[in-house]
Amino acid sequence: MIKKIEHIGIAVKSLEVQKVFDKILNNKAYKEEKVESEKVKAIFYQTGESKIELLESTDETGTIAKYIEKRGEGIHHIAFAVDNLLEEMKRLQSEGFEFIYPEPKRGADNQLINFIHPKFTHGVLIELCQEVNEL
Numbered sequence: 034m035i036k037k038i039e040h041i042g043i044a045v046k047s048l049e050v051q052k053v054f055d056k057i058l059n060n061k062a063y064k065e066e067k068v069e070s071e072k073v074k075a076i077f078y079q080t081g082e083s084k085i086e087l088l089e090s091t092d093e094t095g096t097i098a099k100y101i102e103k104r105g106e107g108i109h110h111i112a113f114a115v116d117n118l119l120e121e122m123k124r125l126q127s128e129g130f131e132f133i134y135p136e137p138k139r140g141a142d143n144q145l146i147n148f149i150h151p152k153f154t155h156g157v158l159i160e161l162c163q164e165v166n167e168l
């Protein structure tokens with residue numbers, strides 16, 4: 034079951050844009066993390082129950098670099114929190130949705146993640162996240 038919007042991911046050329054978000058949100062980021070498997074560096078802001086995730090590519094072949102090259106900086110994905118990612122994947126697959134990864138993988142900020150392919154969501158990249166407490 035979808036519980037809430039976990040975060041909104043924003044693709045940026047440089048995490049220097051953090052200065053802008055510090056001012057807009059009147060808050061400092063609570064975490065910076067590098068995710069080698071995704072070739073990305075991420076900064077997180079808490080905004081009420083949800084988060085903002087700024088994403089900078091660490092490699093020109095990374096997903097975020099390719100996204101920015103094709104579409105420019107901006108909203109990359111919307112992430113929803115779920116209690117059980119495997120159950121949600123099975124449920125959505127039974128409804129005809131396909132996922133980017135065949136199995137969930139570890140993402141940033143203590144999350145197990147997978148993405149619904151945007152061809153099934155009218156071009157919106159949707160991430161499902163399950164918090165993992167043993168990290």
